[in-house]
Amino acid sequence: MADMDKAQQERHDRLIEQMRRILGSEICAVFDDPNAVEIMLNDDGKVLVERHGSGITHLTNLSVSKTLNFLSLMADYRGTTVTRERPIVEGAMPDEFLRARFAGAIPPLMPQPTFSIRLPARLVYTLENYRDSEILTVEQYDRIIEAIEGRKNILVSGGTGSGKTTAVNACSDYISRIAGLDQRIVVIEDTREIVCNAPNTVSMLTDPDTGIDMTRLLKLTLRYRPDRILVGEVRDGAALALLKAWGTGHPGGLATLHANNPLAALTRLDQLCQEAGVPSQQALIREAVDVVIQITRDPAAKVGRRISDILFLDEEN
Numbered sequence: 001m002a003d004m005d006k007a008q009q010e011r012h013d014r015l016i017e018q019m020r021r022i023l024g025s026e027i028c029a030v031f032d033d034p035n036a037v038e039i040m041l042n043d044d045g046k047v048l049v050e051r052h053g054s055g056i057t058h059l060t061n062l063s064v065s066k067t068l069n070f071l072s073l074m075a076d077y078r079g080t081t082v083t084r085e086r087p088i089v090e091g092a093m094p095d096e097f098l099r100a101r102f103a104g105a106i107p108p109l110m111p112q113p114t115f116s117i118r119l120p121a122r123l124v125y126t127l128e129n130y131r132d133s134e135i136l137t138v139e140q141y142d143r144i145i146e147a148i149e150g151r152k153n154i155l156v157s158g159g160t161g162s163g164k165t166t167a168v169n170a171c172s173d174y175i176s177r178i179a180g181l182d183q184r185i186v187v188i189e190d191t192r193e194i195v196c197n198a199p200n201t202v203s204m205l206t207d208p209d210t211g212i213d214m215t216r217l218l219k220l221t222l223r224y225r226p227d228r229i230l231v232g233e234v235r236d237g238a239a240l241a242l243l244k245a246w247g248t249g250h251p252g253g254l255a256t257l258h259a260n261n262p263l264a265a266l267t268r269l270d271q272l273c274q275e276a277g278v279p280s281q282q283a284l285i286r287e288a289v290d291v292v293i294q295i296t297r298d299p300a301a302k303v304g305r306r307i308s309d310i311l312f313l314d315e316e317n
Helices: 002-030 064-077 127-132 138-149 164-178 214-224 238-246 262-274 282-288
Strands: 036-041 046-051 055-061 088-092 101-105 114-118 154-158 185-189 201-205 228-233 254-258 291-297 305-312
Touching (some): 002 055, 002 064, 064 088, 064 101, 064 114, 127 138, 127 164, 138 154, 138 164, 138 291, 138 305, 164 228, 164 254, 201 214, 214 228, 214 238, 228 238, 238 282, 254 262, 262 282, 262 291
Parallel strands (some): 154 254, 154 291, 185 228, 228 254
Antiparallel strands (some): 036 046, 036 114, 046 055, 088 101, 101 114, 291 305
């Protein structure tokens, strides 16, 4: 067994070394940059990097052959292959690459192979940072603080790359500062992105290899006596399990959702619930969701983003 473990470790080490050699020192250095958010390779070969506070910049170029080799290595790590018949590779990267969320594809899905790497949060922007950077107004800051302290369930909505996870982490940071050992927080995600440093925290990850999805973890969560339930992006019928958990004595949760405005977020949430094979859940949504925070990309804003709207459901006529 020891010889087998040693052989597996040596194989893993070779794979990591090959990955690093293909990416090169410039790209590998981005994984050590706490301000880096995402690494993107477009089909023109340009490698772009998004960083907090400085937007997207062109870092370097990567050849088609190197990209194909890297995608093959990622597929090997994920226990699959990348071919014309199976042109997509996605999943968490190795620990040496921070278990960053990887998605890549080859032709015929696109002209040339591409990938996108979402880096885990390492530098948490606080709500105070948001206020000082004018991402949110003083009034919005006060209302969000009030909602968190009042144990409201908060849905953070926005488009791709709008900063939803960063906003959730700002809220999670505040929760961490006010929660003691008597407040148990459970974090559920597909990929580690939410940072919660509260003293009584349990983190859970889905596992597609064993079929453990978010719905299953949400049901398991209820046996862990959570006080607050924090969830990464809600994408499917797990929305129903989340709403049931939020609405049955577990207030003060956080979650993210793709939508262009708060009302669209509520509609999208209803559509996701219906993917679980149930009729419209508007009544449950109104019962479980208290606040929708909309974050938007805005080139005119000080740091390229702003909180464009906050919907307080209990204040609606």
